[in-house]
Amino acid sequence: MKTPIQEDSEFESLLREKLKPSTPPWESNREVLEEFFLKEDHELKRERRKHFLKHTWIGGLGMAAVLLLAFSFYFGNESVTEPETQGVTASVSPVQFGPKSQKIARTRPQPMEYEAIGSRNQLMEVKDKGWRRIDDDKVVREFKYEYLDTVDMINREDGSVIRVQVPREEIVNFSYHVI
């Protein structure tokens, strides 16, 4: 005596065995492969570039704010050490910006004497870190953007200018969605 599950299973096997789906026409597959390998999709490239620029801009603004805070903290302490947060190392160097800049070597400037006169976020490298599974069935592509953030600061009293440079890394995950 067969159980209903056994019957179902046998019937499924019968369907699979007796009815084989017909294969798609050869021309269709050829079209798919041609589309994939031969045609360039410029629109998609533009989209990707736009997305990338958006991230750079937002990240740059955020980093400039962090840099300013770090800088005021650095000059607010008597015992000055290299600022180091989460593996990111900042470098501060005087910039030759006129004859008075030599004073930096002799006297340490007091807090609040410097003000930012310009900043720049330079993208150094983009690394493709490959696919990562973050949930059970969600897969994302991870990209690591490496920037060098630069802030130039001036001391209005003696005209000296210093440049703060901080390397920065940003991980961006691109998730995959079906259209």
Added chain:
Amino acid sequence: MTEINEDYPMSELEKWIEVHGARLFLYARQQTQTHADAQDVYQEALIQVIKRCKKEKLRFVPPIRDFFVSIKCRAIDLYRQQKRRQAREDKSAETEKVIQGGDWFVSKIEKDEVSQHLIEALSELPEEQKEVVLLKIWGEQTFQAIGEITRVSANTAASRYRYALTQLKSLVNLQAI
């Protein structure tokens, strides 16, 4: 999941299509009125998903479920287009009734009686049940995935499948088999 390397070698994709092409085309055929429409839908759906791979530099061909979803979306679009066109042309004559299932499966020179019965029984099923049966038996999808493709819950998909199987078995004279 099929892995494809950075240069997307054609052989990998060809292999993938060889394995899954038939089941995807069967689903496209069920979702459309004619063989030609199925061909268009199948082709466009695959291109759409593969374009996505290209855009995001995928190392893996996405799950087959995504292709089923894409086929369904394209079939719905096509149906709407055809409906609009038909309304414009104001055709009074009804579309010729096509016996479904005739060209869905591999045709043999001598189709045996059982195969004929099965095809006829399959064509008698309501569309939503037929869809679930195709996805389950030849698409090899889980009820969860079928639910996602057909936009119903997994339970609904499962119960449609059970009804369909019962109906199929009663339509095909199992004793004769």
